[in-house]
Amino acid sequence: MTELNLVIDGAAAKNIWHYLDDDAPLTDAPSIITLTRLKAEADSLASRTAPLGVILHADGLGKTDQGEDVRELAPYIDQLALVALHFPIYRNGRGYSAARVLRQEFNFAGELRATGDVLYDQWAMMNRCGINAFELADNVSLETFQTALGELSGAYQPAADATRGALWARSGK
Amino acid sequence: MYRYDEFDHQLVADRVSQFRGQVERRVSGALTEDQFKPLRLMNGVYLQLHAYMLRVAIPYGTLRSEQMRMLAHIARKYDRGYSHFTTRQNIQYNWPALDKIPDLLDELATVEMHAIQTSGNCIRNVTSDQYAGAIADEVEDPRIISEIIRQWSTFHPEFTYLPRKFKIAVTGHENDRAAIKLHDIGIVVKQNSAGEIGYEVHVGGGQGRTPFVAKKMTDFVPKEKLLAYLEAVMRVYNMLGRRDNSYKARIKILVHETGQEEMQRLVEAEFAKIDASDMLTVPQEEIDRISAYFAPPAFETLPAESETFTQAQAADADVARFVRANVVAHKQAGYAIVNISLKPIGGVPGDATDTQMDVIADLAENHSLDEVRVTHEQNLVLPHVKLDDVKAVYDALAAHELATANLGLISDQIACPGLDYCNLANARSIPLAQEISERFADLDRQYDIGELKIKISGCINACGHHHVGHIGILGVDKKGTEFYQISLGGAADENAAIGQITGRAFTEEDIVDAIETVVTTYTDLRADGERFIDTYNRLGMAPFKERLYD
Numbered sequence: 113m114t115e116l117n118l119v120i121d122g123a124a125a126k127n128i129w130h131y132l133d134d135d136a137p138l139t140d141a142p143s144i145i146t147l148t149r150l151k152a153e154a155d156s157l158a159s160r161t162a163p164l165g166v167i168l169h170a171d172g173l174g175k176t177d178q179g180e181d182v183r184e185l186a187p188y189i190d191q192l193a194l195v196a197l198h199f200p201i202y203r204n205g206r207g208y209s210a211a212r213v214l215r216q217e218f219n220f221a222g223e224l225r226a227t228g229d230v231l232y233d234q235w236a237m238m239n240r241c242g243i244n245a246f247e248l249a250d251n252v253s254l255e256t257f258q259t260a261l262g263e264l265s266g267a268y269q270p271a272a273d274a275t276r277g278a279l280w281a282r283s284g285k
Numbered sequence: 286m287y288r289y290d291e292f293d294h295q296l297v298a299d300r301v302s303q304f305r306g307q308v309e310r311r312v313s314g315a316l317t318e319d320q321f322k323p324l325r326l327m328n329g330v331y332l333q334l335h336a337y338m339l340r341v342a343i344p345y346g347t348l349r350s351e352q353m354r355m356l357a358h359i360a361r362k363y364d365r366g367y368s369h370f371t372t373r374q375n376i377q378y379n380w381p382a383l384d385k386i387p388d389l390l391d392e393l394a395t396v397e398m399h400a401i402q403t404s405g406n407c408i409r410n411v412t413s414d415q416y417a418g419a420i421a422d423e424v425e426d427p428r429i430i431s432e433i434i435r436q437w438s439t440f441h442p443e444f445t446y447l448p449r450k451f452k453i454a455v456t457g458h459e460n461d462r463a464a465i466k467l468h469d470i471g472i473v474v475k476q477n478s479a480g481e482i483g484y485e486v487h488v489g490g491g492q493g494r495t496p497f498v499a500k501k502m503t504d505f506v507p508k509e510k511l512l513a514y515l516e517a518v519m520r521v522y523n524m525l526g527r528r529d530n531s532y533k534a535r536i537k538i539l540v541h542e543t544g545q546e547e548m549q550r551l552v553e554a555e556f557a558k559i560d561a562s563d564m565l566t567v568p569q570e571e572i573d574r575i576s577a578y579f580a581p582p583a584f585e586t587l588p589a590e591s592e593t594f595t596q597a598q599a600a601d602a603d604v605a606r607f608v609r610a611n612v613v614a615h616k617q618a619g620y621a622i623v624n625i626s627l628k629p630i631g632g633v634p635g636d637a638t639d640t641q642m643d644v645i646a647d648l649a650e651n652h653s654l655d656e657v658r659v660t661h662e663q664n665l666v667l668p669h670v671k672l673d674d675v676k677a678v679y680d681a682l683a684a685h686e687l688a689t690a691n692l693g694l695i696s697d698q699i700a701c702p703g704l705d706y707c708n709l710a711n712a713r714s715i716p717l718a719q720e721i722s723e724r725f726a727d728l729d730r731q732y733d734i735g736e737l738k739i740k741i742s743g744c745i746n747a748c749g750h751h752h753v754g755h756i757g758i759l760g761v762d763k764k765g766t767e768f769y770q771i772s773l774g775g776a777a778d779e780n781a782a783i784g785q786i787t788g789r790a791f792t793e794e795d796i797v798d799a800i801e802t803v804v805t806t807y808t809d810l811r812a813d814g815e816r817f818i819d820t821y822n823r824l825g826m827a828p829f830k831e832r833l834y835d
Contacts, residue, residue: 171528178525203323203406205446209523212443217558233307233324240442263303265295268436269512270564271443278292279436279512283570 117248120223122261124254125245129165129194144196147180150188157191165194167227170206182210189218197243199228208241215242215272235260242272286347286656287432287578289397296439297394300401304328305387312384327407327445329400330386334708339378339386340403341393345413345431345455346374346659350650353657355396357642363389368642370627370635372699372750373452374412374659375403379706401439406447408438408519412454414462415658418579419668421616424474425482426579427457430511433567433575437512444519448526449534451519452491459779464661466490466499466781467753469536470518475505483507488518488548489540492747496783497537500545502552508572513565517555521548582654582669587619591672594621597679603690606728607679610690621672623653625665625682626689626697630726631719634700635663644685652678661777662699662738664692694731695739695804696722699750703743703760704767710743712760712767717741720797725804734804737817740775753777755818756803757784758796769796771803773829774821785826788834799833806832 116127132143138153144165150157157164166188170179185195195214197207207226214220225245226238235246239261248257269277276285289297304324311321325331329340341356348356356376360368363385364378371377381389393399403410411434413427414420434453438444444451454465457474465471471487483505490499506514518536525543527533540548559565598605613622625645627635637645645665649657652674653667660666670678682688691697698721701707703714718741725731740754744761751757757772768790775784791799804817806829811820821829 178527181524202320203446204528205406205444206524206528208443208446209520212520216562216564231320233320234446237440237442237445263306264299264440266292267442268296268439269441271441279433279567279571282290282292282574283568285568285570 117250117252118245119248119254119257120245122258129163131167131196142193144194147184151184154188157188160191163193164191165196165223166192167196167198168207168210169198169200170204170210171200179206182213185214186218189214189220192220192222194223194225194245195220196225196227199226199230199234202229202231202234207243208237211238211241211243212272232256232260236263240267240271240273240275286349287344287428287575293397294394297397297399297401300328300399300440301387301390301394304390308383308387323405323446327402327405328390329403330383331404332708333379333706335706336380337383337386338706339381339389339400340371341376341378341398341400342403342410343374343376343398343659344435345411345417345428346415346661347417347428348649348657348659349396350646350655350657352396352398353642353646353649355393355398357639357646359389359392360639360642367636367638369633369702370637370659370663370665372661372663372748373410374415374661375410376659377702379702404450405445406449406451407445408441408447408451408453411435411438412452412463412468412661414456414458415660415666416462416613416622416668417457417658418581419615419617419620419622420458421614422459423457423616424476425457427455427463427472427474428579429572429576430472430474430484430508431455432578433512433572434515437515437565441519443516444523447519447523448528449531449536451522451536453515461777461779461781462660464750464753464777464781466779467492467496467750467777468499470515471499472511477505481507484511484514486514486518488552489537490781491535491537492750492752493535494532494745494747495538495541496747496752497541498781498783499537500540500548502545502549509567509569510560510565512567513559514552514556516565517552517559520555520559521551525551581617582656584617584620584654584669585671587617587671587673589618591619594672594675597676603683603688604676604679606732607688607690608675610694610732611688611692612675615669617669619672621670621675623667623670623675623678624660624692625667625687626691627664627687628691628697628722629686629689630691630696631723632686633715634698634718637665641685641687644681644687648678648681662697664697690728691731693736693738695725695734695737696731698722698739698741699754700741701743701749703741703749707743707748709746710760711745711762712743712769714741714743714749714760717758717760717769717793717796721800724797724801734808735816737804737807738777739800750777751775752783753781754784755821756800758800761790763790767793769793771796771799771833773803773826774818776818787826787830802832803829
């Protein structure tokens, strides 16, 4: 397994997870499987005690494919320790909504990881939507990551982070 | 008018400094042009045919005099001494140097202005009625909720990489001057039977290559819950909107393909979840704070009639014509709304020079309680002019070619920048607008023709709103030659409609004659008091088609 340049909750972290191909055998190692496999093997996975994660794709193959629906994770959410949101290209922003649904509708408290085309100018927005783990390119330093997160000193609106938003904060709400 | 607090100031300053960093990373090569593109777009910087273009936001079309003066200063210092007011109440500079744009933005920030989200696949500048707070019979000043929406949508972390751009417009009056039904979301301020203010919400309007009039999603959302409702619409769109084809990516396509009822169901389900969390319910204190900024300005108590005003019209036919075409009744006795046409005969629609902008800033300061408005039809407005002052205002405008008395008439056209500036265009728009304007230059003829809105787009993207022109003109390219297609019967007001194409397109040589044929067909066939659009709606396409092609 290649070493990932991983940041979790703003600090450098060691990756313990494997992305697992659909035809690879599932072991007790922390494994990230596809939504297809999660649904197909739901019965046998129900008794799994080792850490389980799933990757959600924002794009699909069909002409009008909307990508995978985050709400399909609802029945399995208590079994999941990690959800990886795949950004096929930085300008596909579907994963931002998926992150907020996971955090604020499902109250998902596990690791929410951004993977794929995840770049400097998107980290802060992702962070505000509840993504707490970032797979960074090898040449990106932790300092660079922290600088990016601090570029805007505040926000007008609430999201999935602790920032309440000026529209509320001004009146002390 | 809204004034920034420390928080607003800081956020704009942060954005300028962030953009400065992005420009530096682009110049150093750390960012590829492809990676830089959405970043610069989200700060209003386009790469056009000849140069970078900067689009500056004028939230809901309202400016103070110092802001107008700054816009003039920027035109002088960073551009070629003029600028262009757009159909989205923004202003564009066509020739700034990329490395100077951060400095330009620093200067703009000193007067509470910016270029944030004037482009890119995010929620754009909120637009509204140019007569807000000045016209009688308004349910509520639409700028109150527009400002709340501006704040909520600024740097919204979830909606910064939408499938496509997203435009919101608000009207507080039953006569829609903001073309709300041609927007991704159109909002009408309403009062319910209990006397409470809320909003009717329309979703999925738009122009471009697939025009749609927006569908009504709800009759009434209470004021404090509107942001929750908007967030629900946005989330449905962000999750389900198409990203496989940019021509199918606007919310109008999602609404069309999903169906109005199913879309309503999806939005209501999302809204119920967000509303239950209460997290987007705007505190009453904050609504009150923002509303206070839009309280009526300090109007003087004046008689409803002004002798000075009446005499000025009697003494000078030009003043009388200006009043007839460009001056609109104000809600406050003794005041008037004065429209400034940026459509001089033979001019470029929406352009203004630095000197003209300075003159308008002075007039706003001295005669309009410090306010100027920008209209989606690319004109300006002095919203609060005393009747006693109209003549003085007229004189100052006339001295700077700003007193063309053609508001709403055939020479008051919308035109996109077209092939003269735009790298998407198929045909020139500005020269055609100029030719039509010259052809109908005689103001008495224009008054005889009456209200007639010509809208010209240089390509199918429809920035010139041709779909909703009473007469729409679309530039098309056929084997390297520019042709123009005519459509009739469009409307952008409360009776919004998409125009119908007359038939085959006309050459550059024939198009102005064809427009004249349409106009004379109308004047020949109109019944007493009928405007062009009324005659068209009564008779339909047939008589026009017959005259154009037989």
